[in-house]
Amino acid sequence: MGVEIERKFLPSGDGWRQLGEPVLLRQGYLCSDPERTVRVRxxxxxxxxxxKSKGSGVRRGEWEYPIPLPEAQELLDTLCERPLVEKYRRRIEHAGFTWEIDEFLGENAGLVVAEIELPSEDTVFDRPDWIGQEVSGDKRYYNSSLIRFPYSQWTHP
Structure with a gap:
């Protein structure tokens, strides 16, 4: 079984913007049920x-398979739930781990989330100075939740 152990954080400041090269990601969900998700990216x-399976804490099952680009495009265009999730991702190496910084677009514009995948739940890791509040347990930050309740609809202080 594939396993994903991922923690999510909100970046603090803009120090991350000078690091990593942004790559556009477009993704959609064939199934966004909280018990299981099926995503095309x-x-x-x-x-x-x-x-992906429903998680327990920061751990959940994950299985990923490459598919031809034209088929991925057709699935995004015709079968995936709306809205699609679009974002720029930067991968940044820090202290032996890869951080992924997602800067969301469209209905989720303004949201930036930093993620780190770990080998186990109790792995100790160094946080870069541009990492702020942890939001791992907050389901609003799940990409599959952002299609039902986009960031543009959140109440912001």
């Missing part, structure tokens, strides 16, 4: 189909 010139 195009990243650059690569298509993928990903299945």
């Amino acid at each position: 195009i990243e650059g010139e690569t298509g993928a189909l990903t299945i």
Whole structure:
């Protein structure tokens, strides 16, 4: 079984903007049920189909398969729930781990989330100075939740 152990944070400041090269990601959900999700993603010139199970804490099942780019595009255009999630992703290496910084577009514009995948739940890792509040347990920050309740609809202080 594939396993994803991921923690999510809100960036603090803009120090991350000078790091990593932004790549456009477009993704949509064939199923966004909280018990399971099935996602189609195009990243650059690569298509993928990903299945994720309901999580327990920061751990959940994950299976990802490459699919031809034209098929990924057709699925995004014809079958995926709306709105699609579009974002720029930067991958930044720090202290032996890769941080992924997602800057959302469209109905989720203004939202920026930093993620780190870990080998186990108790892995100790160094946080860059541009990492702020942890939001791992807040389901609003799940990409599959952003199609039902986009960031533009959140109440912001």
